Amino acid sequence: MARLSIDHLRKVYGEFHAVDDFSIAIAEGEFLVLLGPSGCGKTTTLRMVAGFIQPTAGRITIGERDVTALPPWKRNCGLVFQSYALFPHMTVAENVAFGLEMRKIAPADRAPRVAEALRLVQLTGFDERYPRQLSGGQQQRVALARALAMEPDVLLLDEPLSNLDAKLRQEVRVEIRDLQRKLGLTTIMVTHDQEEALTMADRLVVMEKGKVRQIGSQRELYEKPADRFVAGFIGRSAFLDGAVAEAGRFRTGGGLDIRCTATASGPATLALRPERLAIGAEAEACANRFPARVEHVSYLGALLDIDVRLTEQDRILLQMPNRPGAAEPKPGDMITIGWAEDAGLVYPREA
Amino acid sequence: MTAARLSLGRIALNGAATLSLGFILLPLIFVVWLAFFRQEIPSFPPEGYSLKWFQAAANNKPFVDGFLLSLQVGVLATLIGLVVGVPASLTLVRHRIVLGPAINTLLLLPLVMPGIVLGTSLYVFQIETEIATGLPVMGSLGGLVAAHSLVVIPWVVKLVTASLAGFDRTIEEAAQNLGAGPWTTFRRVTLPSIRPGLVAASLFGFVTSFGNLEMSLFLVGPGRTTLPIAILQYLEWKIDPTVAAASVIQIVLIGAAMIVTDRYVKLSRVV
Numbered sequence: 127m128a129r130l131s132i133d134h135l136r137k138v139y140g141e142f143h144a145v146d147d148f149s150i151a152i153a154e155g156e157f158l159v160l161l162g163p164s165g166c167g168k169t170t171t172l173r174m175v176a177g178f179i180q181p182t183a184g185r186i187t188i189g190e191r192d193v194t195a196l197p198p199w200k201r202n203c204g205l206v207f208q209s210y211a212l213f214p215h216m217t218v219a220e221n222v223a224f225g226l227e228m229r230k231i232a233p234a235d236r237a238p239r240v241a242e243a244l245r246l247v248q249l250t251g252f253d254e255r256y257p258r259q260l261s262g263g264q265q266q267r268v269a270l271a272r273a274l275a276m277e278p279d280v281l282l283l284d285e286p287l288s289n290l291d292a293k294l295r296q297e298v299r300v301e302i303r304d305l306q307r308k309l310g311l312t313t314i315m316v317t318h319d320q321e322e323a324l325t326m327a328d329r330l331v332v333m334e335k336g337k338v339r340q341i342g343s344q345r346e347l348y349e350k351p352a353d354r355f356v357a358g359f360i361g362r363s364a365f366l367d368g369a370v371a372e373a374g375r376f377r378t379g380g381g382l383d384i385r386c387t388a389t390a391s392g393p394a395t396l397a398l399r400p401e402r403l404a405i406g407a408e409a410e411a412c413a414n415r416f417p418a419r420v421e422h423v424s425y426l427g428a429l430l431d432i433d434v435r436l437t438e439q440d441r442i443l444l445q446m447p448n449r450p451g452a453a454e455p456k457p458g459d460m461i462t463i464g465w466a467e468d469a470g471l472v473y474p475r476e477a
Numbered sequence: 478m479t480a481a482r483l484s485l486g487r488i489a490l491n492g493a494a495t496l497s498l499g500f501i502l503l504p505l506i507f508v509v510w511l512a513f514f515r516q517e518i519p520s521f522p523p524e525g526y527s528l529k530w531f532q533a534a535a536n537n538k539p540f541v542d543g544f545l546l547s548l549q550v551g552v553l554a555t556l557i558g559l560v561v562g563v564p565a566s567l568t569l570v571r572h573r574i575v576l577g578p579a580i581n582t583l584l585l586l587p588l589v590m591p592g593i594v595l596g597t598s599l600y601v602f603q604i605e606t607e608i609a610t611g612l613p614v615m616g617s618l619g620g621l622v623a624a625h626s627l628v629v630i631p632w633v634v635k636l637v638t639a640s641l642a643g644f645d646r647t648i649e650e651a652a653q654n655l656g657a658g659p660w661t662t663f664r665r666v667t668l669p670s671i672r673p674g675l676v677a678a679s680l681f682g683f684v685t686s687f688g689n690l691e692m693s694l695f696l697v698g699p700g701r702t703t704l705p706i707a708i709l710q711y712l713e714w715k716i717d718p719t720v721a722a723a724s725v726i727q728i729v730l731i732g733a734a735m736i737v738t739d740r741y742v743k744l745s746r747v748v
Contacts, residue, residue, distance in 0.1 A: 178650055198653040211651035215669040224665075228656030276655060 129154045129312040130175070130280050135184030137170055137336075144170045146336040148184070155310040157303070161323040162333035163359070168316045171333075172282055175314065177201045188279050199228070204273030208285040210265045212257040218244070218268050219253035225276030243275035246305060263294045270302065274309070281306065283315035287322060299325060320360060332356050348399075354473040357397040364442035366396040367475070376472060380437025385413045388472035395473050400431070400445035402469040405455075409464030418442075420459045430454065434463060505728065512721035519718060530722035540723050543707030550618070550703065551686040554625030558682050559675065561626065562633025567667075569634075570641040581634070588631035592691025599624050600695040616698020624696050628689060629682035636681070640674030673742040680738050684731055 135148040145167040152158050160168035173179045175186055177198035186194045193201050204225075212221050222243050226236045244250050247267035257265055266286065273281060286302070287295045303326050306313050317323050323330055324344050332339045332347065332355075339359075340352035351357035354365070368378035370391045376384040384396060409415050418434035421441070430448050432455055435441050444463060446452075455461055515525035534540055562584070568574060569581050587595060599620075607614045614620045648670070652662040668675075690705040697706060704727075708720055 176654060178653075197658075198650070199656050199658050201654075202656075203654065205651070205654045207647050207651060209645065209647055211645070211647040213648055213651070213666060224652070224657075225655035228661070272651075272655065 129156070129189060130314070131185075131187040132171075132175070133185040133187070135171065135174060135186065136182045137167075137174060137179060138182045143336045145174070145181075148338055150331065150338075150341060152312055152314065154312055155307075157306055157313045157315070157326060157328045159323040159327035159330045160314065160316045160333060161320065161330050161359075162318065162339075164318055165335075166333040167336040168318075168331075168333050169284060170336075172205075172284055172314060172316045175280070176203050176205050176282055202276070202278050203280045203282050204276055204278030205282040205284065206266075206269045206273050206286045208288055210257075210269040210289075212265055212268055212272070214257055216256075217253060218249065218255050218257070218260070221257070221268055222272045222275045225272060229276065239275055243271040246274060246309075247271045247301075262289055262291075263298065266290060266298065270305075274305075274311075279312070281311045281313040283313065285317055286315065287317075288319070295322070302326070324360075332359060334359075351397070351471065354395050354397060357471060357473070362400055362443065363397040364400065364444075366398070366440050366442065366470075368396065369393045370472060374467075376470065378437070378440045380439035382416060382436060382440060384470060385467045386470045386472050387468050390474065393475040395475055396470045397473065398442055398465060398470050400443045402465055403442070403444040404464045405444065405446060405461055406453075409462045412464030413467040414470075415462060415464040418461055418463050420455045420457050420461060422457060423455060434461070436463075508721050508724050509728070511718050512725045514718050514721075517717045519716065519721075530718040531726070533717075533719040534722040534726065537707075537711070537719060537723075539702060539707040539710065540704065540719075543702050543704035546701060547687050547704040550622055550625050551683045553622045554629045554686045555679050555683045557622065557626040558629030558633045559679065562630045562678070563637055563675070565630075566634050566637035566641060570638055581638075584634045585631045587627045588635075592689065595624075595627070596692040596695035599627075599692065603696065616696070616701065618701065621693065621696050621701070621703075624692060625686040625689065628685050628692070632682040632685060633675075633678040636674040636678040637671055640671040644670055676738055676742045680734060687727075687731075 130152040132148055132150050132152075135145055136143075137145040148167075148171055150158070160171060162168050170179060174181050177193070177196060177200075181194065184194070185192060188201070188203070213224065216224070219240050222240045223236045226239055231239075240253070241250070244252065247270050249264065249267050249271060252260070252264065252268075257268065260268065266289070270286070283302070287298055290298060299322060305311075315323075315326065327344065329341065329343055330347055331341050334355050340347060340356045342350075347356060347360045351360060351363075357363045358365070366376075366378045366382075366384070368376055368382075368384075370386075370388045371377045372391060373389040374385060374387065376386045376388065376394065376396050378384065378396070386396065388394065404412055416436050418436050420432060421435050422433040424431040425448070428448055430446050432444050432446065433441060434444060442463075510523075511519055512530055513526045513528070514523045515527040515529075516523070565580075565584060569577055574580070600615075603614045603620050606612070644667075648666055649662050652666045653659075657665060688705060689703075690709065693703050693706060694709075697703060702710070704723070708723060712720055
């Protein structure tokens with residue numbers, strides 16, 4: 127059964143469609159991530175679920191309850207804000223107890239629940255501190271504990287890690303995910319960080335300009351991106367512009383003939399994942415094989431990023447593992463690259 | 478060379494600062510000094526020192542009554558000023574309302590309006606109100622408190638608006654998300670965050686009301702005299718140091734209030 131349903135949700139500001147026809151059913155205990163560039167409508171969607179923005183149209187249901195018209199304080203959604211939004215004049219314990227107090231839980235019954243929430247986020251013993259006496263990471267945990275203590279029906283995370291430094295972000299990411307699994311909390315997280323989204327989500331929603339571009343697992347998004355935007359946003363892709371001349375033939379602007387699986391003819395873009403490209407001897411068996419000039423090589427430790435030019439107009443990016451002893455291409459080298467017929471994904475050109 | 482010029486500039490600056498400070502403090506110092514003179518007619522050098530003027534001030538019925546009335550009016554006006562000024566500031570800061578900036582200016586106006594003008598206008602207004610309604614407005618405590626509220630409101634609006642400017646509204650959203658309705662959110666989250674502004678506004682509003690002379694002159698009724706008016710009336714007949722003693726008591730009380738307040742709220746941060 128769906129814990130949280132969003133049906134045809136829409137938010138329009140004058141002429142601007144902040145969120146355009148968003149529908150999804152989130153299962154009990156599922157971790158859903160809304161991913162997209164800034165201004166894509168992901169935060170607006172989250173804020174509509176929390177009740178801070180009134181939708182123009184659509185319905186939000188939590189369990190059996192239609193909450194669309196309810197004010198934020200009657201929704202029981204635990205929200206962790208990007209800025210944490212801790213109450214500066216209250217101690218850690220008072221912050222965490224606030225939600226319980228609002229639910230009219232007796233002081234004696236609050237204490238063990240506050241202690242439990244703080245234990246979950248490993249902040250036992252910080253009860254009497256004030257938010258200003260805590261580091262960013264600790265404040266983040268308090269915000270999480272505060273949302274967890276009220277035992278929300280849905281946990282909402284608004285870019286919860288964006289104010290942490292890179293190393294801490296990695297740790298907290300895993301912690302939040304573990305905690306979410308352990309408590310079986312239905313969760314929606316908003317982020318623009320692709321890596322964060324991929325490591326934490328059960329399922330992802332890619333949004334752009336208010337529209338849902340694709341909903342799916344990490345594998346589905348990466349291997350079968352629904353459109354050119356998703357292909358470019360999730361992972362990296364090289365794009366070749368051209369047209370499908372006949373079924374199975376793509377002709378680039380630079381005049382290359384590429385075998386592909388597309389059938390519909392017309393102007394299109396071919397997307398290639400860098401790791402699907404083969405170089406040199408490995409390229410011999412590929413359906414598509416082309417000579418290419420190395421333009422630029424970036425050393426990334428485990429990988430080498432290589433920019434190559436196929437024709438004056440056609441450039442692509444490929445990746446090769448950095449193996450000791452392997453010949454490393456240098457700018458100006460001529461190499462052969464190749465890829466399988468089904469490696470290139472063809473998208474009709476957007477008007 | 479540069480160092481020498483720098484220190485020269487420093488000396489000039491310190492000199493100017495000392496001069497300005499002296500200009501501000503000298504009258505205060507003289508008032509305090511005078512309060513302890515023994516002779517009745519202030520003249521230099523003092524003939525001796527005495528505490529009798531303090532006793533005279535404490536036994537002067539107009540002063541005591543005036544002090545109590547000023548205290549009463551000041552407290553009531555401050556409360557009304559807060560009740561009117563806080564919601565006004567919240568609305569002005571948070572909502573784009575029609576004529577918002579104009580209303581803001583209007584609320585601050587009593588601060589820059591000459592007391593005589595304000596007093597005259599209110600005098601006429603209160604008389605007209607009394608004629609129109611038949612209610613005893615003129616010279617009443619209510620009329621005086623209402624007028625004093627007018628000079629408290631600008632302080633509240635000014636200081637609360639300033640406190641709200643730096644206020645992070647997401648903590649209000651956090652409270653609502655945790656189940657707090659609008660009133661609880663205001664009481665538990667918003668109010669504590671703007672408390673320094675409220676304390677400072679109350680203090681300055683009260684002092685403004687307490688020391689107000691010009692406006693009050695038009696509005697007091699028979700048997701109802703504020704302390705500044707009582708002092709003025711006394712000075713019309715006598716110039717002995719009783720007035721200085723009464724002033725010293727005021728300076729000490731207000732100074733103490735500021736020091737105590739400053740321990741809880743750094744006034745220099747809000748004003």
